[in-house]
Amino acid sequence: MPATTADELLCLSFQLSPTLPALLPAHECLEVLPIPTQQIVAIPDMPPAVMGVANWRGEVLWLLDLAHWLGFGSLLELFPNQLNHNVLILAQDKQRLGLVVAQVGQMFRCPLAQLQSPPGTEMTPALAQCLRGYWAQEPVFLVLDGQGIVQSLSSN
Incomplete structure (x- = not known):
């Protein structure tokens, strides 16, 4: 895809759950990969949304169930027999x-002029910190902020 302009944001789409689409700015995504369930090492005494760690290019990579963290339910409960996780x-x-x-x-390509501000309705503190806005397409996409996700982890 050609480079984006100042009026639009190039985003990667994904499903937080089977019925909840979201976007993350592409410049914040380093890589997309499947990680086999058996390669995830659970860490005791962590919040339930923290699935554990896995080896990624010789580094320890912390894995976060994003839907669970944002208050939309656990992927492990939705897909208990899943052999690989999309990361x-x-x-x-x-x-x-x-x-x-x-x-x-x-x-x-998400035109910035079409991004709608988050509603003033109640939402979890993590979602409030991570949500950049909504893109009102069919379906409506949550537009998330990578920096907000990282900050929400350190503040909780």
């Missing part, structure tokens, strides 16, 4: 975080 490698400064999502989709 978006989020790059923020020198930090790397694996966001586990239900399914990875395609790239979209």
Whole structure:
């Protein structure tokens, strides 16, 4: 795809759950990969949304069930027999975080003028910190902010 302009945001689409589509700016995604369930090492005494760690290019990569973290339910409960997990490698400064999502989709050019502000309705503190806005297409996409995701982890 050609480079984006200042009026649009190139985003990677994915499903937080089977019925909840979301977008993350492509420049925040380092890589997309499947990680086999047996390669995830659970870490005791972590929040339930933290699935554990896995080896990624010789580094320890923390894995976060993003839907669970944002308050939409656990992927492990939705797909208990899943053999591989779809992971978006989020790059923020020198930090790397694996966001586990239900399914990875395609790239979209999201016109910034069409982004709608988050509603003033109640939402979880993590979602409020991670949500950049909505893109009102069919279906409506949550537009997330990678930096907000990383900050929400350190503040909770």
